[in-house]
Amino acid sequence: MTTTATTTAVAGHRAGPAPVVSFQKVSKSYGAVRAVDDLNLELHPGETVALLGPNGAGKSSTLDLLLGLRTPDSGTLTLFGTTPQQAIAQGKVGAMLQSGGLMDGVKVRELVRLASDLHPRGYPVDQILATAGITEIGDRLIGKLSGGQEQRVRFALATAGANDLIVLDEPTTGMDVSARQTFWGTMREQVQQGRTVLFATHYLEEADEIADRVIVLHRGRVLADGTAAEIKARAGARRVTFDLDEPIDRSALHGLPFLTALEISGHTVRIQSQNADATVHALYGLGLYPHNLEVSGLGLEQAFIALTTASDATPATAEEAAR
Ligand SMILES: Nc1ncnc2c1ncn2[C@@H]1O[C@H](COP(=O)(O)OP(=O)(O)OP(=O)(O)O)[C@@H](O)[C@H]1O
Numbered sequence: 001m002t003t004t005a006t007t008t009a010v011a012g013h014r015a016g017p018a019p020v021v022s023f024q025k026v027s028k029s030y031g032a033v034r035a036v037d038d039l040n041l042e043l044h045p046g047e048t049v050a051l052l053g054p055n056g057a058g059k060s061s062t063l064d065l066l067l068g069l070r071t072p073d074s075g076t077l078t079l080f081g082t083t084p085q086q087a088i089a090q091g092k093v094g095a096m097l098q099s100g101g102l103m104d105g106v107k108v109r110e111l112v113r114l115a116s117d118l119h120p121r122g123y124p125v126d127q128i129l130a131t132a133g134i135t136e137i138g139d140r141l142i143g144k145l146s147g148g149q150e151q152r153v154r155f156a157l158a159t160a161g162a163n164d165l166i167v168l169d170e171p172t173t174g175m176d177v178s179a180r181q182t183f184w185g186t187m188r189e190q191v192q193q194g195r196t197v198l199f200a201t202h203y204l205e206e207a208d209e210i211a212d213r214v215i216v217l218h219r220g221r222v223l224a225d226g227t228a229a230e231i232k233a234r235a236g237a238r239r240v241t242f243d244l245d246e247p248i249d250r251s252a253l254h255g256l257p258f259l260t261a262l263e264i265s266g267h268t269v270r271i272q273s274q275n276a277d278a279t280v281h282a283l284y285g286l287g288l289y290p291h292n293l294e295v296s297g298l299g300l301e302q303a304f305i306a307l308t309t310a311s312d313a314t315p316a317t318a319e320e321a322a323r
Helices: 059-066 084-089 108-118 125-131 147-158 177-192 204-210 228-235 250-254 276-285 300-312 318-322
Strands: 021-030 033-043 048-052 074-079 093-096 165-169 196-200 213-218 221-226 238-243 259-265 268-273 291-296
Touching: 021 059, 033 059, 033 221, 048 059, 048 204, 059 074, 059 165, 059 196, 074 084, 084 093, 093 147, 108 125, 108 147, 125 147, 147 165, 147 177, 165 177, 177 196, 177 204, 204 300, 213 228, 213 300, 221 228, 221 300, 228 300, 238 276, 250 259, 259 300, 268 276, 268 300, 276 291
Parallel strands: 048 196, 048 213, 093 165, 165 196
Antiparallel strands: 021 033, 021 074, 213 221, 238 268, 238 291, 259 268
């Protein structure tokens, strides 16, 4: 396959404006590790999209490619119909990444001013500080900030100008619950102004509450893509809880069909199953008599685990199947 890291030749490809983000069969490997594997993905204006995935799923690599910090090995990647570098130079993209130092020796206000000056459509400094909720710490040295305050400064830098797309890699890491709520309140305002937001998170409740679209990445590919409700339904798994009077034989329970998770606490057993009816039937088949039996749907977190566990049990590719 020809290696085409980026292209500008997508205009006229589809009716209406170009997608904000387009990955077409994009791959990226580090040595033998295929971090992003033939990824296809499009984001459209005004969407708030959460990128979920277990550790090593390829979330950061995907965001790095999108921001032009890394080059795809193959495939086509565009932002606003152009290359990531061009879109960023035009001030269309604001990013808040996990890594990268923040210049410890300068004051918050000075750093924010620099970001605003460098942005082609920068906002006034006071406005940026107020939006990020850091007016009071404007005169503090960056090196003296707490982890949560530092995150807010990173957020201020990502929103220092009129960006159309905001990319956030685990933005609320290090923030307490109330700081997280304030942060997402601010992000909602950004979305109401018509911005597209893409964020990677480990907090599934954030994806559930904030995002109107959730993309589950696994092994560098899209495993599920839809609203949080659709993802939960797609996981198809149910939670089954029951009590057993007799001593519990963990290995026998492990052998139950369609099981995706098992937790035993005292006499209470909690399982997840891709087919609750069949699993419960098999329980009786083992000669067990569960009582206080409850069957319920999954939250996003359990759905996510069920999806990725089921995928781990299935070979990802024909080559893996043949091994
Ligand atoms: N610079 C690198 N060199 C070698 N391997 C790398 C490099 N960066 C990432 N990887 C590997 O690529 C895979 C995807 O990593 P990536 O950081 O994109 O995943 P992630 O979903 O962001 O993970 P996490 O949730 O742990 O941050 C992992 O197996 C990781 O070890």
